[in-house]
Amino acid sequence: MATLQIRDLHVSVITDEAPIEILRGVDLTISSNETHAIMGPNGSGKSTLAYSLAGHPKYRVTRGSVTLDGEDVLGMTVDARARAGLFLAMQYPVEVPGVSTSNFLRTAATAVRGSAPPVRTWVKEVKTAMTDLDIDPEFAERSVNEGFSGGEKKRHEILQLSLLKPKIAILDETDSGLDVDALRVVAEGVNRYKTQSAEGEGVGIMLITHYTRILRYIHPDRVHVFAGGRIVESGGPDLADELESSGYVRFVGAPAAAL
Amino acid sequence: MSASTTPLLIDGAPRHDDQHGLNGHSHVGGRTVRSAPVESHLHPIGSADLAHHPVPSGHEEIWRFTPLRRLRGLHESVPLDGDVTVDVTAPDSVRVSHLTGAEALAIRGISGYLPGDRPAARAWHDAEQTVLVDVPPGLEFTEPVAISVHGDSIQAATATHLVVRLGAQAQATVTVSQTGSVTLVDTTEIVVGEGARLTFVAMGEWADDAVQLAYHHVKVGRDATVKHVSLAFGGDLVRVAATAAYDGPGGDIDLLGLYFADAGQHLEHRLFVDHAVPHCRSRALYKGALQGKSARTVWIGDVLIRKAAEGTDTYEMNRNLVLTAGARADSVPNLEIETGEIVGAGHASATGRFDDEQLFYLLSRGIPAEVAKRLVVRGFFGEVLQRIGVGPIVDHAAEIIERELAITGM
Numbered sequence: 018m019a020t021l022q023i024r025d026l027h028v029s030v031i032t033d034e035a036p037i038e039i040l041r042g043v044d045l046t047i048s049s050n051e052t053h054a055i056m057g058p059n060g061s062g063k064s065t066l067a068y069s070l071a072g073h074p075k076y077r078v079t080r081g082s083v084t085l086d087g088e089d090v091l092g093m094t095v096d097a098r099a100r101a102g103l104f105l106a107m108q109y110p111v112e113v114p115g116v117s118t119s120n121f122l123r124t125a126a127t128a129v130r131g132s133a134p135p136v137r138t139w140v141k142e143v144k145t146a147m148t149d150l151d152i153d154p155e156f157a158e159r160s161v162n163e164g165f166s167g168g169e170k171k172r173h174e175i176l177q178l179s180l181l182k183p184k185i186a187i188l189d190e191t192d193s194g195l196d197v198d199a200l201r202v203v204a205e206g207v208n209r210y211k212t213q214s215a216e217g218e219g220v221g222i223m224l225i226t227h228y229t230r231i232l233r234y235i236h237p238d239r240v241h242v243f244a245g246g247r248i249v250e251s252g253g254p255d256l257a258d259e260l261e262s263s264g265y266v267r268f269v270g271a272p273a274a275a276l
Numbered sequence: 277m278s279a280s281t282t283p284l285l286i287d288g289a290p291r292h293d294d295q296h297g298l299n300g301h302s303h304v305g306g307r308t309v310r311s312a313p314v315e316s317h318l319h320p321i322g323s324a325d326l327a328h329h330p331v332p333s334g335h336e337e338i339w340r341f342t343p344l345r346r347l348r349g350l351h352e353s354v355p356l357d358g359d360v361t362v363d364v365t366a367p368d369s370v371r372v373s374h375l376t377g378a379e380a381l382a383i384r385g386i387s388g389y390l391p392g393d394r395p396a397a398r399a400w401h402d403a404e405q406t407v408l409v410d411v412p413p414g415l416e417f418t419e420p421v422a423i424s425v426h427g428d429s430i431q432a433a434t435a436t437h438l439v440v441r442l443g444a445q446a447q448a449t450v451t452v453s454q455t456g457s458v459t460l461v462d463t464t465e466i467v468v469g470e471g472a473r474l475t476f477v478a479m480g481e482w483a484d485d486a487v488q489l490a491y492h493h494v495k496v497g498r499d500a501t502v503k504h505v506s507l508a509f510g511g512d513l514v515r516v517a518a519t520a521a522y523d524g525p526g527g528d529i530d531l532l533g534l535y536f537a538d539a540g541q542h543l544e545h546r547l548f549v550d551h552a553v554p555h556c557r558s559r560a561l562y563k564g565a566l567q568g569k570s571a572r573t574v575w576i577g578d579v580l581i582r583k584a585a586e587g588t589d590t591y592e593m594n595r596n597l598v599l600t601a602g603a604r605a606d607s608v609p610n611l612e613i614e615t616g617e618i619v620g621a622g623h624a625s626a627t628g629r630f631d632d633e634q635l636f637y638l639l640s641r642g643i644p645a646e647v648a649k650r651l652v653v654r655g656f657f658g659e660v661l662q663r664i665g666v667g668p669i670v671d672h673a674a675e676i677i678e679r680e681l682a683i684t685g686m
């Protein structure tokens with residue numbers, strides 16, 4: 018059983034000029050076998066939260082704490098966070114020219130698992146995972162994300178989720194840019210991992226999204242409305258339905274003014 | 277691109293980066309300047325007449341990046357009467373001739389090439405022989421034509437002239453391996469016949485004291501496909517000017533290059549693709565790394581799309597990876613467009629340390645920093661290596677890169 022605890026998190030983005038505060042006191046606890054949907058308007062700071070948890074150098078934490086099972090996450094290097102069990106499926110996965118996907122996957126799995134997976138089982142594992150996500154085996158030989166379509170990149174992120182088996186997964190708009198069929202494939206991928214991991218330690222999921230449509234496939238236990246750099250309201254799945262019908266109007270502006 | 281009345285578009289911004297910080301500078305696209313027609317250095321008119329080429333002062337556009345004092349007089353009047361050995365190993369049906377005297381002179385310029393500067397003009401007259409590699413029409417070879425150029429001394433400067441000619445529909449790979457110590461001006465003319473396919477690779481593995489001014493000119497035949505590769509690793513000063521022009525529609529050239537400059541080395545590439553014929557394609561991809569004090573690289577990528585060259589499709593890219601402080605990379609893509617009726621034209625140039633986003637992506641998957649850096653650097657070169665497609669050359673270049681990286685402890 019793993020728990021990610023975020024307390025009063027303040028984060029600024031580093032720019033050429035002065036840093037700009039984006040996150041203004043985020044409080045959130047996610048435990049294994051829980052799915053938390055984070056919903057909020059463009060620019061509200063959702064990706065900033067995701068990147069800060071993963072340790073992107075562009076962001077500076079100015080206040081607050083993040084712990085994973087009591088361990089200080091913010092004190093860890095980016096790679097150590099991943100090895101500790103954090104995974105970020107990025108909104109905009111990065112192209113790494115000249116590095117083959119198969120080499121990348123194996124190197125990452127070796128790092129996260131602590132030793133190189135035996136070749137025979139590894140090849141089979143990757144093949145199965147790719148088939149599950151409807152990824153052409155030919156992608157293994159292509160450079161990481163290079164020339165992948167938006168949807169292919171998102172599937173590749175979920176492929177990594179299933180191979181790296183994190184304790185806490187942050188999915189940043191994994192649904193955006195996907196057509197209905199791709200959305201279903203990706204959502205099934207996430208659910209498959211949820212089910213598999215539930216037999217062991219389980220996985221806690223932070224599902225960042227704009228739209229409720231993915232929530233029809235991946236059912237959230239909690240829904241949080243994100244605006245102005247923090248969570249302004251939390252509730253059960255019903256909250257998503259309200260957002261679906263009324264949008265973010267009720268939440269935008271007011272909390273920022275209250276600061 | 278939309279059609280308009282004789283626009284002259286000059287797109288290019290000189291960039292140079294003295295590296296110290298972690299991030300360096302990165303640039304995609306470029307400054308686009310719409311200007312009144314100006315005298316452009318992209319309309320070179322060559323000449324074999326030495327009188328047309330005064331001794332450069334170093335302020336000229338084409339010389340401003342090159343330290344003339346390290347040229348050992350190649351740009352002045354030092355005699356070009358030294359020795360280098362040129363050996364050609366070729367399949368039987370490839371005709372190889374070592375032409376001398378009037379014959380050697382008569383064939384020069386067969387590609388449309390004319391000297392564009394003084395060392396080139398001097399070499400035109402002073403190179404003792406012309407080595408002609410003639411691939412007859414319709415013949416296809418998988419075994420490369422292997423040319424080796426070797427020098428034993430930098431004392432006497434010298435000049436060589438090579439002509440590679442592929443007949444119509446022929447297919448061949450020509451590799452030139454360059455080793456040893458030289459003070460050299462070498463001219464290579466490449467004529468690729470209609471529908472022919474050529475891969476040409478010049479591998480520069482000179483000793484530390486070599487000075488080389490290389491001039492390559494490619495005439496791309498109608499529907500011909502050319503891959504021109506320059507790999508520059510060795511030498512004190514190496515300057516490769518590679519130019520290409522088309523002989524008919526449908527021509528396609530890939531200009532690929534890799535260079536790795538260590539302390540004190542100057543490695544310069546100057547590309548010029550002259551699109552004067554409709555429906556031709558060009559791509560340039562050059563990548564370089566620098567390490568050590570005063571390591572210096574220069575990349576100039578000039579593309580001219582003349583009025584007649586409708587349907588042109590061109591893209592050029594240069595990336596430089598600065599591995600240590602004290603090295604400097606210049607990268608200047610230039611695009612000049614005289615017709616709006618084109619398929620595409622663009623360029624990208626970036627110089628810096630590691631790509632932070634790439635590194636972050638790998639780190640965020642648990643890959644330790646050292647391993648991630650290795651992956652990114654090898655991937656950086658791998659992108660070019662993959663496209664060269666000549667197995668032994670690729671393996672050899674990869675080995676050299678490994679040796680170079682070991683110097684910086686990667």
Ligand SMILES: Nc1ncnc2c1ncn2[C@@H]1O[C@H](COP(=O)(O)OP(=O)(O)OP(=O)(O)O)[C@@H](O)[C@H]1O
Nearest residue numbers: 030031032037039058059060061062063064065066
């Ligand atoms: N380098 C930067 N300089 C200035 N502002 C920045 C910088 N990077 C991010 N921001 C700002 O930070 C805010 C939060 O951005 P973030 O990407 O976290 O939003 P988001 O909620 O993920 O939006 P979206 O729904 O569009 O993905 C935005 O207002 C954005 O403009």
Ligand SMILES: [Mg+2]
Nearest residue numbers: 063064065108
């Ligand atoms: Mg976002």
